[in-house]
Amino acid sequence: MTTRQQLEDFYRTLLSPDTYSDYGPNGLQIEGNTQLKTVAFAVSATRHSIAEAIDKNADTLVVHHGLFWKFHGARPLTGSFAKRIVPLINHNINLLAYHLPLDGHAEIGNAATLGNLIGCVEQQAFGDYRGSPTGIKGRLSSPCSASSLQLQLEQILNHKVIIASANENQIINTVGIITGGANSEWHLAQKEGLDAYITGEISEHDWHESQEAGIHMFAGGHNATEQFGIQALMEKTRQQFGLECFFISSKNPA
DSSP: OEEHHHHHHHHHHHHOGGGOOOSSOOEEEEOOOSEESEEEEEEEOOHHHHHHHHHTTOSEEEEEEOSOOGGGOSOOSOHHHHHHHHHHHHTTOEEEEOSHHHHSOTTTSHHHHHHHHTTEEEEEEEOOBTTBOOEEEEEEEEEEEHHHHHHHHHHHHTSOOEEEOSOTTSEEEEEEEOOSSOGGGHHHHHHTTOSEEEESOOOHHHHHHHHHTTOEEEEOOHHHHTHHHHHHHHHHHHHHHOOEEEEEOOOOOO
16 A cells, blocks of 8 residues: 555655745645545646546545645635635545646656657756756757647647747757746747747747747647646656556646
């Protein structure tokens, strides 16, 4: 039987969450069962993912986006927020969340796993949030045009990809990847002389400014670009402990 403490210790060693200055707490956010049999994984702790975890008798839910964020401040346990937390408590389900540690991890991070899927090799740490890398940069093993990379990303992500490019026929050799809401970090790709930048979200001004600066920028959706790291963590968990694990997908188009 695997204990909650063993799972926490494994993630602490693997992800080094204490080395990150994050937007919220990493690790155990809600305490439930001490003995574990079934672990659910999802990008975000939402009413949908929590209901699915309960329906499939999970005793633990592990997510990338947890429930507590510094930008929310102190919040009363009422309304829609309570409807997320109370079911977890009533069903004695652990909630563990790993945000930046799962973004920038060199092996199973969101950026690294997406990079592997597009054939990005010679990966190195990329991005810097208060001293910690948040993504990867590297070289495409098969250089391709910007329009071809857009189509490849759409197939991998199963999501529409917005492209900002002054010339979609231009060949891309090098890319930087920071998944999720890192739309303004294309400046780092420009600074490091990369051809392209891949992230989840894009703003109106970044669409103009990135291509004007000579960077091909791709935005494939926040949820869509961050679905692979949590699944890689699930596989690591299954291999380490032999627990029953399952992934809960989200229909979030953003």
